[in-house]
Amino acid sequence: MTQHVFAWLDERLDLSGLRAFIAEKTVPKHRHSVWYYMGGITLFLVGVQVATGILLLLYYRPSAGEAYESVQFIVSHVEFGWLIRNLHSWSGNLLILMAFVHLFSTFFLRAYRKPRELTWVTGVLLLFVMMGFGFSGYLLPWNELAFFATKVGTGIAGAVPLVGDFLVRFLRGGDDVTGATLTRFYGIHVAILPAITTVLLGVHLLLIQRQGMSVPPSVEKREKAGETIPQEPFFPNYVLHDVMWWYVALAVLAALALFLPWELGKKADAFASVPAGIRPEWYFLAMFQTLKLIPSHVLGIEGEMLGVMGFNVAAVLLLVMPFLDRRAADGRPNRIVTLAGILAVIYLIVFTIYGYLAA
Amino acid sequence: MTTGDHQPAPGTVERRSFLDALLGFGLFATAASFLYPIWRYITPPALAEPVTDTVIAGKVSEFKANTGAVLKFGTKPALLVRTSDGQFKAFTAVCTHLDCTVQYKSDTSQIWCPCHNGLYDLSGHVISGPPPRPLEAFTVNLRGEPGQEDVVISRT
Incomplete structure (x- = not known):
C-alpha cells in the first residue's frame, strides 16, 4: 500500500533525489553524539505545543471578561481539557529548558563555527521567540499572578532609553495592562510568533539538513589526522534513536502533566492588591533577580536602565557569537569563550535559584 | 538448517x-x-444548560393588539403574539424548517418565516411553505393585580 502510494507520487514528482538523500545521509558517532538529540527533543516539544495550542484555541476566548472562565471551562468541563492544558503549560516550560540545553551544548561544542553561523543565529532567534511565547502565553489565562507579572514585565521595557515609553504602550496596547493587552498578547501568541517560528525553524532545519551535523573540534582534529569517524545511517538508525528520546521526553511530560497540574489561580482584578511572592516564569527569574539587586542609580545612570541595556548587550553578543569567536573557525581553542559560557551557565543557575529563594 | x-x-x-x-x-x-x-x-x-420553563414577558399594557414580539426564552427565542381580539399566544420562534426566527405578520395575522417563506397560523400549524412540523406552542397566563398583570409564558 505504502509502496503504491510512493510509486504514484514518485512517478509524478520524481522523488529520486529525496530518496537518495535519505539513503545516503549519515550522522557521525562519537562520545559527544548524545548532544545531537537535544535539538530533536526541542523540536518534538514544539510539535506538542502546536498540537495542544490548536486544541486550546477551540475553547479559549481572548477577552478580559471571558478568558479566565473559558480556561476554567476547559479544565473542568471539557473532556481531557485538563490534560491538554497541563501538557501545553508543562511542554512550554520543558521546551525552553531544552532549548537552553541545546544552546549551551552547541555553544560548548563550537557547532556555531564556520560554516554553520546562520544555523546558530536562527537558533538564538528561535530561543528569543520561544521566550516571547512564554511571556505572551503566561497572561492568556487572565489570572491574578499573570496579570501582575505582565504589569511588571511590560513595565521593564519602559527602562529602554528613548523608545521605552513607546515600547510599553505598544506591548500593552495602551497605558495599562487591560483587556486590550490580553487581545494583543493573544494575537502575538497565536499568529505573529507562530509565523516567525515557521520561517526561522524552516531555515534552521533546512540548514542542518543541507550542512549535516557538526562534529566538535576535537573529533574534527582526529578526522584531519586521518582517523575515520564512525558514521550511523540517518534512516532508520538515527531517526529511531531520535524517536526513542522523544519517548523519554513524552514520559517526563506526561508525568508532570498528570501529577503536577498547572494552577489556574484567581481571576485577574486590576483593583486587587498585588499578591505576595509575585515573580515571573523561571526562565525570566535570573534577569528579574538581577534587576532587583542593581542599585537605583549607578554612576548617575538609572539602575533599571543599566540592567536592561546589559541584557540587550548580552543578547546581541550571544547572537553574533560565531563572528566573535574567530579562533573556533580555525579549530583553535578559545579559553575566553569557554570561560564566558561557563560563567553564563553558573550565573543563570545561581540567580534562578536565588530568585526562587528570595521570593 | x-x-x-x-x-x-x-x-x-x-x-x-x-x-x-x-x-x-x-x-x-x-x-x-x-x-x-x-x-x-x-x-x-454536554453543557448543563439551564432549562427555562417560565419567563415573564412584561405587563399586559406593553403589548398592543395585533402585534408580535420576539423574546428570550431560555437560550432560544420565543414569539409572543397578541391577537386582534386581545388574546395572548406564545410559540417557540424557531422555525421547524431550518431554525430561522419567525415573526408575526400583522397584515395577514399569520406567523411568517422570512428565510423560506414558511407560514403558520395562530395555532402554530403550517399553512404553506417548507416547514415540516407545527411550531411548539407555550402556555400564556396573566398574573397579578387586574390592570397590572404580568404576561407569563410557560412551557406546557
Whole structure:
C-alpha cells in the first residue's frame, strides 16, 4: 500500500533525489553524539505545543471578561481539557529548558563555527521567540499572578532609553495592562510568533539538513589526522534513536502533566492588591533577580536602565557569537569563550535559584 | 538448517519480524493514546444548560393588539403574539424548517418565516411553505393585580 502510494507520487514528482538523500545521509558517532538529540527533543516539544495550542484555541476566548472562565471551562468541563492544558503549560516550560540545553551544548561544542553561523543565529532567534511565547502565553489565562507579572514585565521595557515609553504602550496596547493587552498578547501568541517560528525553524532545519551535523573540534582534529569517524545511517538508525528520546521526553511530560497540574489561580482584578511572592516564569527569574539587586542609580545612570541595556548587550553578543569567536573557525581553542559560557551557565543557575529563594 | 543460512526454521518467528511487529504495535499504541483524548476533547461537552420553563414577558399594557414580539426564552427565542381580539399566544420562534426566527405578520395575522417563506397560523400549524412540523406552542397566563398583570409564558 505504502509502496503504491510512493510509486504514484514518485512517478509524478520524481522523488529520486529525496530518496537518495535519505539513503545516503549519515550522522557521525562519537562520545559527544548524545548532544545531537537535544535539538530533536526541542523540536518534538514544539510539535506538542502546536498540537495542544490548536486544541486550546477551540475553547479559549481572548477577552478580559471571558478568558479566565473559558480556561476554567476547559479544565473542568471539557473532556481531557485538563490534560491538554497541563501538557501545553508543562511542554512550554520543558521546551525552553531544552532549548537552553541545546544552546549551551552547541555553544560548548563550537557547532556555531564556520560554516554553520546562520544555523546558530536562527537558533538564538528561535530561543528569543520561544521566550516571547512564554511571556505572551503566561497572561492568556487572565489570572491574578499573570496579570501582575505582565504589569511588571511590560513595565521593564519602559527602562529602554528613548523608545521605552513607546515600547510599553505598544506591548500593552495602551497605558495599562487591560483587556486590550490580553487581545494583543493573544494575537502575538497565536499568529505573529507562530509565523516567525515557521520561517526561522524552516531555515534552521533546512540548514542542518543541507550542512549535516557538526562534529566538535576535537573529533574534527582526529578526522584531519586521518582517523575515520564512525558514521550511523540517518534512516532508520538515527531517526529511531531520535524517536526513542522523544519517548523519554513524552514520559517526563506526561508525568508532570498528570501529577503536577498547572494552577489556574484567581481571576485577574486590576483593583486587587498585588499578591505576595509575585515573580515571573523561571526562565525570566535570573534577569528579574538581577534587576532587583542593581542599585537605583549607578554612576548617575538609572539602575533599571543599566540592567536592561546589559541584557540587550548580552543578547546581541550571544547572537553574533560565531563572528566573535574567530579562533573556533580555525579549530583553535578559545579559553575566553569557554570561560564566558561557563560563567553564563553558573550565573543563570545561581540567580534562578536565588530568585526562587528570595521570593 | 545449514550454518550461515538465516532462514528461520518453519513455524518459528524471525527475530527481526518480531521486533518489527513490536515497534509497529508501540507506534500504533502511541497514536491511539494521542488520538483518543483529542477525539474526546474536540467533542463539545454536554453543557448543563439551564432549562427555562417560565419567563415573564412584561405587563399586559406593553403589548398592543395585533402585534408580535420576539423574546428570550431560555437560550432560544420565543414569539409572543397578541391577537386582534386581545388574546395572548406564545410559540417557540424557531422555525421547524431550518431554525430561522419567525415573526408575526400583522397584515395577514399569520406567523411568517422570512428565510423560506414558511407560514403558520395562530395555532402554530403550517399553512404553506417548507416547514415540516407545527411550531411548539407555550402556555400564556396573566398574573397579578387586574390592570397590572404580568404576561407569563410557560412551557406546557
